[in-house]
Amino acid sequence: MVLLNSRKVIGLAHYCKQLKTLRGKPLVPARSCSLATCTHANRNAALHPLWQSELSIPGGTRQSPINIQWRDSVYDPHLKPLKIHYDPATCLYIWNNGYSFQVEFDDSTDKSVIMGGPMENHYRLKQFHFHWGAINEWGSEHTVDSKVYPGELHLVHWNPVNSTSFEEAIMENNGLVVIGVFLKLGAHHAGLQKLVDALPAVRHKDTIVEFDVFDPSCLLPSCPDYWTYDGSLTTPPLTESVTWIIKKAPIEVDETQLEEFRMLLFTSDGEEEKRMVDNFRPLQPLMNRTVRSSFQNHHLLNIETRPREHAHQHSP
């Protein structure tokens, strides 16, 4: 059943991609792909080879990414504001790892750290990277009420109290904290542009260039609200060592900036070129987990305060 369905949606996804390959002249598809269901079907048809084999899916109970159901998330008044201090001088280089482009930091000291939020101690910044789609209709790993964003930023931190290295922290419970930020299409992002300008130098897989003095806090939205839940890495080894902090507000980037992401290649120099797009893992089941929010759930409050039943009882 899945195979039959996927053949149909592969056709649609291919159609969307064909439209998009005519760069510079945005074409409007004759058939709208904006419905959530259609988007999900197409998005899942665009799976990276990493996720096409069932063998790559472990039998864990707290895998990521997930769809965050706003109404099901629970406000936790004990969640503290997130405190972020990044030292721009700890930024080292940017490299194309064949799945995304990654900006690496010197994590030998506590110079670039986050604390507060759901954390009991500080966590060191190791790297950040992005996930994005071939087209604007999908690209993010997490979704909110099934809404998919065109991209998602992940800032990866490790716990220097429980572990002596990032590699060790990957295997530890509470070893990692990843901040997720959705990318929304909109205004040009000046902070992101410095990164975008460096991308042509790492177009091919396994290329690396120096990229120093960059403060990634410029890539965070000003709104302090976030959701948090216990999950996993979304790339192998998929270990369940991650406390996720998903920012509620997206940041805006413009179309040309996303297009520069899509100019990167999964492939090495000399290989047949394959564009680096759709580098996200499919959604995983929530199972027995609760998503907590740092902010009051106004969706729910609006429903609860609506005096529908009360009014009905007293009507003539």
Ligand SMILES: [Zn+2]
């Ligand atoms: Zn990621």
